[in-house]
Amino acid sequence: MQDNIRGRAYVLGDDVDTDQIIPAHYLTYNPAIPEERRMFGVYALSGVPAARAGLPEGRRPFVPEGGEPGEYRIVVGGRNFGCGSSREHAPLALDEAGVEAVIAESYARIFFRNSVNGGYLIPFETPTRLVGEIRTGDDVELDVREHRLTNHTTGRRYELSPLGDILPILEAGDIFAYARAAGTLK
Amino acid sequence: MAMTMTEKILARAANRDAVRAGENVWVDVDVLLTHDVCGPGTIGVFYENFGRDAKVWDPDKVVIIPDHYIFTADAKARRNVDILREFVAEQGIRHYYDPGTERYKGVCHVALPEEGHARPGEVLFGTDSHTCTAGAFGEFATGIGNTEAGFVLGAGKLWVKVPETMRFLFEGEMPPYLMAKDLILHIIGDIGVDGATYRAMEFAGQGVHALNIEERMTLCNMGVEAGGKNGIIAPDSVTLDAVQARTDKPFTVVRNDPGATFHSERVYDLARLEPTVAKPHSPDNRAAARELRDVKLDRAYIGSCTGGKITDFLAAARVLKGRRTAIDTFIVPATTRVLGALHTERVGGETLAEIFRAAGCQIGQASCAACLGGPEDTFGRLNEPLRCISTTNRNFPGRMGHKEGEVFLASPLTAAASAVTGRITDPREVL
Numbered sequence: 001m002q003d004n005i006r007g008r009a010y011v012l013g014d015d016v017d018t019d020q021i022i023p024a025h026y027l028t029y030n031p032a033i034p035e036e037r038r039m040f041g042v043y044a045l046s047g048v049p050a051a052r053a054g055l056p057e058g059r060r061p062f063v064p065e066g067g068e069p070g071e072y073r074i075v076v077g078g079r080n081f082g083c084g085s086s087r088e089h090a091p092l093a094l095d096e097a098g099v100e101a102v103i104a105e106s107y108a109r110i111f112f113r114n115s116v117n118g119g120y121l122i123p124f125e126t127p128t129r130l131v132g133e134i135r136t137g138d139d140v141e142l143d144v145r146e147h148r149l150t151n152h153t154t155g156r157r158y159e160l161s162p163l164g165d166i167l168p169i170l171e172a173g174d175i176f177a178y179a180r181a182a183g184t185l186k
Numbered sequence: 187m188a189m190t191m192t193e194k195i196l197a198r199a200a201n202r203d204a205v206r207a208g209e210n211v212w213v214d215v216d217v218l219l220t221h222d223v224c225g226p227g228t229i230g231v232f233y234e235n236f237g238r239d240a241k242v243w244d245p246d247k248v249v250i251i252p253d254h255y256i257f258t259a260d261a262k263a264r265r266n267v268d269i270l271r272e273f274v275a276e277q278g279i280r281h282y283y284d285p286g287t288e289r290y291k292g293v294c295h296v297a298l299p300e301e302g303h304a305r306p307g308e309v310l311f312g313t314d315s316h317t318c319t320a321g322a323f324g325e326f327a328t329g330i331g332n333t334e335a336g337f338v339l340g341a342g343k344l345w346v347k348v349p350e351t352m353r354f355l356f357e358g359e360m361p362p363y364l365m366a367k368d369l370i371l372h373i374i375g376d377i378g379v380d381g382a383t384y385r386a387m388e389f390a391g392q393g394v395h396a397l398n399i400e401e402r403m404t405l406c407n408m409g410v411e412a413g414g415k416n417g418i419i420a421p422d423s424v425t426l427d428a429v430q431a432r433t434d435k436p437f438t439v440v441r442n443d444p445g446a447t448f449h450s451e452r453v454y455d456l457a458r459l460e461p462t463v464a465k466p467h468s469p470d471n472r473a474a475a476r477e478l479r480d481v482k483l484d485r486a487y488i489g490s491c492t493g494g495k496i497t498d499f500l501a502a503a504r505v506l507k508g509r510r511t512a513i514d515t516f517i518v519p520a521t522t523r524v525l526g527a528l529h530t531e532r533v534g535g536e537t538l539a540e541i542f543r544a545a546g547c548q549i550g551q552a553s554c555a556a557c558l559g560g561p562e563d564t565f566g567r568l569n570e571p572l573r574c575i576s577t578t579n580r581n582f583p584g585r586m587g588h589k590e591g592e593v594f595l596a597s598p599l600t601a602a603a604s605a606v607t608g609r610i611t612d613p614r615e616v617l
């Protein structure tokens with residue numbers, strides 16, 4: 001787990017479901033095959049309706065048509081981020097696209113678990129709404145240990161919720177490493 | 187210590203006398219379910235972490251039911267089923283239902299109990315969010331990801347946070363124009379798509395225990411649309427009859443202790459509820475069907491793990507008998523058993539299949555079909571920005587195929603009534 005993450009923010013709204021994160025017709029790619037796994041990054045967030053893609057303006061595709069993923073490192077969302085199907089392809093797609101952390105007001109539980117247990121990204125919860133505060137493209141920095149977000153574009157700082165129970169799994173890397181270290185898995 | 191049903195099931199699975207909501211515990215898994223979309227990834231994770239020669243923890247506890255991308259020419263979709271085939275052969279997994287053979291079933295959440303794999307008191311994890319459907323059988327059932335499922339394949343256990351329980355009580359008698367789908371859409375409208383996040387949803391009361399097992403499955407199925415971790419209904423004679431008809435495996439019936447602590451309790455009077463619809467693009471965007479009578483439709487879709495069971499088609503047939511549909515109407519049985527029932531179940535002397543054909547409906551093969559869009563050649567898929575009334579469970583943008591498509595979620599009765607008029611219609615208008 002990195003202690004510090006700095007990069008551009010990509011901002012979405014409430015109830016971003018897993019079909020928006022990675023549409024169902026890409027699910028036939030097998031993440032166990034490296035060339036196919038890469039495709040999840042290429043199509044990450046391609047299901048977000050144009051008007052809601054990259055707030056506040058919208059119409060800023062996460063991965064430009066024909067372009068390469070990797071411009072954004074932190075995704076900011078509203079409530080119920082990652083709702084819908086259980087597909088682990090969702091946090092995997094964000095990870096493949098270069099995202100290291102998501103900051104949302106709340107998460108759907110399967111997305112949250114998948115992010116942590118699969119070691120894809122850090123799902124931070126924020127007690128205050130950051131959609132509207134942070135703009136797509138802002139230069140933001142996360143202090144993971146201190147659960148603090150700094151927006152260098154505006155100079156503002158925000159306190160996020162502590163990671164709590166999931167911190168040991170994030171530190172270990174994923175559920176396998178965690179269970180091995182804890183002796184649950186031999 | 188007095189515990190809820192969910193706490194008791196998890197305590198047993200954790201080999202503990204008691205657990206309390208909020209605790210994280212490792213539980214032993216009774217059944218792991220996977221399908222063609224998440225199975226290949228799960229298998230990849232399993233081999234990567236346990237070694238290429240690893241064996242699953244218990245081949246009898248793994249159930250693999252391909253259902254999502256079956257009747258498609260898509261090469262990758264077919265390749266994924268081949269991966270499952272190879273895996274079950276290598277691992278000696280018997281509970282596998284192979285497409286293209288007699289054993290093929292269809293939608294996993296409906297096939298799982300048909301084949302006797304849903305049993306009271308057990309812990310079921312599945313790589314699909316609607317795994318919560320099996321809570322109708324009085325067990326703890328919830329969806330997980332591929333990595334977690336890969337972990338379970340090797341270890342036979344998984345950590346869970348014990349959820350608090352929200353109770354939903356339905357009182358009175360179910361009127362003939364309502365179905366379980368209306369009840370759950372009503373709840374989701376009340377509490378919102380994140381209203382039950384991390385919690386168990388228990389459905390109880392006289393109204394719930396008067397429902398057959400399929401209708402109970404519909405209630406638990408959509409718990410996840412309110413963010414619920416699991417849905418659960420206390421076993422009664424209806425449950426036990428359904429389970430014992432399908433398996434001889436022993437199981438333990440678990441119910442709430444008197445004095446158990448609940449997060450909250452809501453009471454509904456069935457006489458006051460109305461046929462309910464969720465408007466685009468969220469399952470909590472609730473309206474009464476009669477308020478939407480001016481909404482013109484292009485298509486009706488009756489199918490999925492939520493609305494493609496025998497009870498659902500019997501209800502639709504009650505409306506469609508002797509009538510013609512005004513819009514394209516797709517009938518998609520969840521499983522091959524349901525498909526068979528379309529030819530044996532009758533309403534007023536005619537089989538359901540006869541009624542649907544005479545009404546001008548198209549009948550598809552047993553599978554998930556267009557419930558989640560899928561490859562372009564999927565039966566019933568919205569390949570254009572159409573407006574569709576559907577008995578499925580999700581209406582997020584793009585869910586049934588086209589990003590600009592509009593999906594209205596409703597009961598099979600409301601969907602059938604709307605198919606007849608071509609606009610959203612309260613079934614009381616036509617029944």
Ligand code: SF4
Binds near residue numbers: 492
């Ligand atoms: S029918 Fe729809 S909701 Fe049910 S398992 Fe298939 S895709 Fe998922």
